[in-house]
Amino acid sequence: MSQIKTMKELADLAGVTTGTVSRALSDSPLISPKTRERLQALAREHGFKPNLLARNLRTQRTGAIGVLIPLGHEKGQHISDPFFITMLGYLADELTERGYDLLLSRVIPEDENWLDQYVGSGKIDGLIIIGQSNQSETLDEVAARYRPMVVWGGHAPGQAHCTVGSDNILGGEMAAQHLIDRGCQRIAFFGDPQALEIAQRLEGCKRALARAGLADKLTVLPAHLVAEAAHPDIAGFLGSVSERPQGIFAASDVIAMSALRALAEYGLAVPGDVKVVGYDGLAIGEQTVPRLTSISQDLRLGATTMVDLLLRRIAGEDAGSVVLDPRLIVRMSS
Amino acid sequence: MSQIKTMKELADLAGVTTGTVSRALSDSPLISPKTRERLQALAREHGFKPNLLARNLRTQRTGAIGVLIPLGHEKGQHISDPFFITMLGYLADELTERGYDLLLSRVIPEDENWLDQYVGSGKIDGLIIIGQSNQSETLDEVAARYRPMVVWGGHAPGQAHCTVGSDNILGGEMAAQHLIDRGCQRIAFFGDPQALEIAQRLEGCKRALARAGLADKLTVLPAHLVAEAAHPDIAGFLGSVSERPQGIFAASDVIAMSALRALAEYGLAVPGDVKVVGYDGLAIGEQTVPRLTSISQDLRLGATTMVDLLLRRIAGEDAGSVVLDPRLIVRMSS
DNA sequence: GCATTATTTACAATCGATTGCATTTTTTGT
DNA sequence: ACAAAAAATGCAATCGATTGTAAATAATGC
Structure with a gap:
């Protein structure tokens, strides 16, 4: 035959x-x-x-959705970052379920118009961007002429691009409030507020502290997002502070894991000596010792929502941003 | 304009x-x-x-490489598995560096000829498969008629498909020998030998034990690969065994992490009471408490090698399998 | 200055499928 | 059994680029 x-x-x-x-x-x-x-x-x-290429050429749709992370402020961050990877997994599940393929390409941050590599090349029907980093302006600009694009991240007033993300301010507030409820007075925030989302989490944290009259007890350590880079930041911090914080609010679970490790190395008990709360609610938090308390963003729902919005935008509908509710998951570290 | x-x-x-x-x-x-x-x-x-579609149709190349995991024996395993994800990240880096895109699609294990969804659809120039699972025969069969395909996993004699992977037998031997060197007598192997790679690691483990005259001291627990599923397996095992093992060789770092957690829950000190060695050498092992000793497979090199071989096969060359050297990384858990 | 060769550019087929419209075949009604 | 309506198939343009070959233009030699 x-x-x-x-x-x-x-x-x-x-x-x-x-x-x-x-x-x-x-x-x-x-x-x-x-x-x-x-x-x-x-x-x-x-x-x-x-032959799918021929079909796609004729029907003017590719059946593929591009996914990328802009790594503007954090060069070292790798595609293999747990958060990105988790989100990627959910997106892959969700997209394939709906008959789309997922096209993953690395972004060259040096290239000025990195977005145009995707947009208009005809390779993808739509674009999902994970994390705004510090590229909000670029995203706004592109969003003006390219509709089928959805961004994971913080939503700020006046933002032109369509986002899906949790209420970071509320999440930050919940984390800080939880630490306060657990009796913490001196609280340290680990995370670099250059990124919009992290700035919002810090903002929420400050609100909760202000409400409790603890506004002056906050220390902010602009730790890196990458685990390998965060660890020395944190170890250095723990070694140098005069008054050890009673509670640590890490802006991401990855940072929190580095904190757990550094604390263990300093012989500090968690949650006995120091309580730790992370952010993201990644599955990996179930595997740490002790298991990590975290502000969970429902990433599966987030992925579903992003895909939903994207497909609606592809269909021409003018779907707007969605803000999800953060949820406190109390495990063993607080 | x-x-x-x-x-x-x-x-x-x-x-x-x-x-x-x-x-x-x-x-x-x-x-x-x-x-x-x-x-x-x-x-x-x-x-x-x-328009890249038009170009590709004409030039008969797509510039995209398909990447997929067959999940034959482990339905629950998710794309967001740390090992897969790490490999995916390296592949993405490597492929984009060489001007290829990475097309990620989920495999429907129910579908009989799942591989044909990719092969010959004209969407990809080549295919990388991560993990053989229990699909070796299928892979062999497809390899006969589809050349540009490279598989991550174990290499067995008589295998028709091109593989890249570490020497699993040697790696297993190294892990067991390390535990023996550390004074362990009773050793438990955590992992399901249905998958070729894991069977090979167990084989190496047995060899080392036999050499030390400890062949009868081995217990095998066919733990799941997925962290959430592995934990109950392991907790159940620890709760039921009469003689607690002194050393645990986990067939993957993910399983090892579940083991660390379960051990902590049973109040067992690592490495004091029980020593643990994982396999893969994932970055996540740096973040566990205690930091995880592991047999490292150089995944970056693995990814580079796979891409190398694949591009050579695409070019028509008849590149064969490559076996990489495993390396023992001693951290704090042993 | 004219024939000849070297450069440039235009023409048109091609990649492999989809789809509106024309045409043929089948079915229905009487 | 024949006209009219309905169903099935064929025809050919189309998607947007690439590329071999022919034609037009420019450069060279004598």
Whole structure:
């Protein structure tokens, strides 16, 4: 049995034209059930798979969604970052469920118009960007002319691009309030407020502290987001402060894990000596010792929502930003 | 300035034909420097990006490499598994560096000929598969007719598909020998030997134990690969065994992390009461408490090697399997 | 200055499928 | 059995680029 590569070959073999084959294989009602089945059987028998490029060129859709992270302020951050990776996994599940493929490309931050590499190249039907980093202006600018784009991150008033993310201010407030409830007075915030989301979490943290009259007890350590880079930041901090914090609010679970490790190295008990709260609610927090208390963002819901919005925008609808509720997950570290 | 979408438009604007534009933009020597620069400037000015689908259809290459995991024996395993994700990150880095995109699609294990979804659909130039699971036969079969395919995993004699992976038998031997060197007698192996790689690691483990005359001291627990599923397996095991093992060799770092957690819950000190060695050498092992001793597979090198082999196979060369050296990384858990 | 060669550019086929419209075949009504 | 309506198929343009070949223009030699 010769291998059938194109519709033309299959059509010749069956004594019909490619048009008929095309319709038969796509279950068009214009075709008689008899020939439809005959052609489908023939296609199956010869293992014929239509060339998707040709189909896509004709139908003007690719069936692929681009996913990327802009790493503006944090060069060292790798695609293998747990948060990104978790989100990527959910997106992959969600997109494939809906018949889309996921096209992952690395962003070269040096390139001025990095977004245009994707947009308009015809390779993707839409774009999901994970994390704004410090690229909000670029995103706003592109959003003006490219509609099918959804961004994971913080939502700020006046923002032109469509975002999905948790209420970072509320989440920050919840984390700080939890530490306060647990009896902490001196609180340290680990995270670099250059990124919008982290700035918002810090903002919420400050609000809770102010309400409790503890505004002057806050220390902010602009720790890196990458685990390897965060650890020395944190170890250095713990070694140098005169008054050890009673509670640590880490702006991400990855930072929190570095904090747990550094604390263990200093012989400090968690939650006995120091209580720790992370942010993200990653699965990895279940595996730390002690298991990590965290402000959970429902990333699965986040992924679903992003895909939802994106498909609606692809369909021409003008779907707007969504803010999700953060949730406190109390485990063993607080 | 109107938006130029196609070459035809640009050609009309410049008063030439699409052929000329095409050659000008691809720096063909058939074009005069003068018109080349004029057209390139015009293209830049109007932000023209050629449609990649059309190009790909014509040139018969897509510039994308498919990446997938077959999850034959472990349905619950998710794309967000740390090992897969780490490998994915390296692959993404490596592929994009060489100008390829990475197309990630989920595999539906129910579908009989899942591989044909990719192969021959014209969407990808080559395929990288991470982990053989229990699908070795399928892979062999497809490898016979589809050349540009490379698989991460164990290499077995008589295997038709091209693999890259560490020497799992040697790695298993190293892990067990390390535990023996540390004074362990009773050793437990955590991992399900259904998968080829894990079976090989167990084999190496057995060899080392036999050499030390400890062959009868081995217990095998076929723990799941997924962290959430592995934990109950392990906790149950620790709760039920009469003689607690002195050393644990976990077939993956993810399993090892579950073990660390379970041990902590049972009040057992690591490495005091029980010593633990993982496999993979994932970055996450740096963040556990205590930091995890592991048999490291150089995943970055692995990714580079896979891409190398794949591109050579795409070029028609008949590149064969590669076995990498495992390396023992001693941290704090042993 | 004219024939000849070297450069440039235009023309048109091609990649492999989809789809509106024309045409043929089948079915229905009477 | 024949006209009219309905269903099935064929025809050919199309998506947007690439590329071999032919044609037009410019450069060279004598």
